[in-house]
Amino acid sequence: MNAARHEEELHAFLDHELSEEERARVAQELSSAGDQAELQAFAQIGDLLRAHAEQTSAELPADDLYAAIHERVDEDMRLGRGYLRVVGGARQRRLFTGAGVVLAIAAALALGFFARGTQSFLAHTTGTSIAEHLHDAGDVSQTMAVLEEPSLGSEVVEVDFGGNAGTVFAVEGSAGQPLAVVWIEDEKPSL
Amino acid sequence: MNQVTRRAIRSLVVALVFALTPLALPHHGAAQGAGIRGRVIVVLAKEEAGTVDPSLRSMSALSRPPFNSYRTMSVLSRERLTLRTGHPEQVELPNGRRLQVELQRIMPDGRFRVRISINRPGRQDYLPLLTVVAAPGDPFFVAGQGYSGGTLIIGVTLGG
Numbered sequence: 272m273n274a275a276r277h278e279e280e281l282h283a284f285l286d287h288e289l290s291e292e293e294r295a296r297v298a299q300e301l302s303s304a305g306d307q308a309e310l311q312a313f314a315q316i317g318d319l320l321r322a323h324a325e326q327t328s329a330e331l332p333a334d335d336l337y338a339a340i341h342e343r344v345d346e347d348m349r350l351g352r353g354y355l356r357v358v359g360g361a362r363q364r365r366l367f368t369g370a371g372v373v374l375a376i377a378a379a380l381a382l383g384f385f386a387r388g389t390q391s392f393l394a395h396t397t398g399t400s401i402a403e404h405l406h407d408a409g410d411v412s413q414t415m416a417v418l419e420e421p422s423l424g425s426e427v428v429e430v431d432f433g434g435n436a437g438t439v440f441a442v443e444g445s446a447g448q449p450l451a452v453v454w455i456e457d458e459k460p461s462l
Numbered sequence: 463m464n465q466v467t468r469r470a471i472r473s474l475v476v477a478l479v480f481a482l483t484p485l486a487l488p489h490h491g492a493a494q495g496a497g498i499r500g501r502v503i504v505v506l507a508k509e510e511a512g513t514v515d516p517s518l519r520s521m522s523a524l525s526r527p528p529f530n531s532y533r534t535m536s537v538l539s540r541e542r543l544t545l546r547t548g549h550p551e552q553v554e555l556p557n558g559r560r561l562q563v564e565l566q567r568i569m570p571d572g573r574f575r576v577r578i579s580i581n582r583p584g585r586q587d588y589l590p591l592l593t594v595v596a597a598p599g600d601p602f603f604v605a606g607q608g609y610s611g612g613t614l615i616i617g618v619t620l621g622g
Binding site for chain 2: 320424435
């Protein structure tokens, strides 16, 4: 079964649109941990969307909205523009949903790759060289944004000096960031 | 909101979650795979008049108080480490102690959380435990051990 078909069945399963036989078959096929995780994710998001839809729809002036839409459709048809029309039945909606799913996955993957590439670029380039790069491109505002990014420096979270005397402080780094220093005496103090 | 829209949004959210989840774990793969590069520099600092190793000029922190009270600084060793979570690395110090560096984890903001100890083999005679969070390229220092008429300054830098 291809991925789009599989996902379509998951949606139908969650929305109780399958016959008893189909439902039993799909439930049997959803045995892997990955399928169960995907189903659970869809269900949780579905619950959130349903709750949000119920909340927002209760606040909407539904009658006014419906009347306005009807008026717009009638006007459009009267003028013969054909921008608005009655959409098809469930089969057509499913086709659009499938296309939407494929587009959504493609967009998400593209966004993921783009963001990952950007992160990698930032991780392997110093702030100065990014600033120079942007400056060369003539984008002063972006250059300023990069230069304002503070360096996080280093800090001590936990220290055990054992039996020695010691102290923790910070010195300033080249960009003004705090750099942790642990100063610990070498020998136990004589009693 | 009709069913078609709900399905499209549901699909979009799930796809985004699956696509962007790896970004929430920055460098995790690097920590488990190729590892995180680390550098350890051991400097012998003395108060007596002398020269400061020119290679230390890039570590501006060493020219600030209290380090600037030392007028002589020489580099005793430089070590390169490759750190992976749960795999401590050791560096021999000139005074016979061992510096142990262990990468604990990579923080959500990209900083490294590392555990340090400095002791003689089989003993806990100096620094039993030190936990530091450091940004890539930003060093931290452990200083104070007496050696050869001076003081050891150990600088540890991860990533960067």
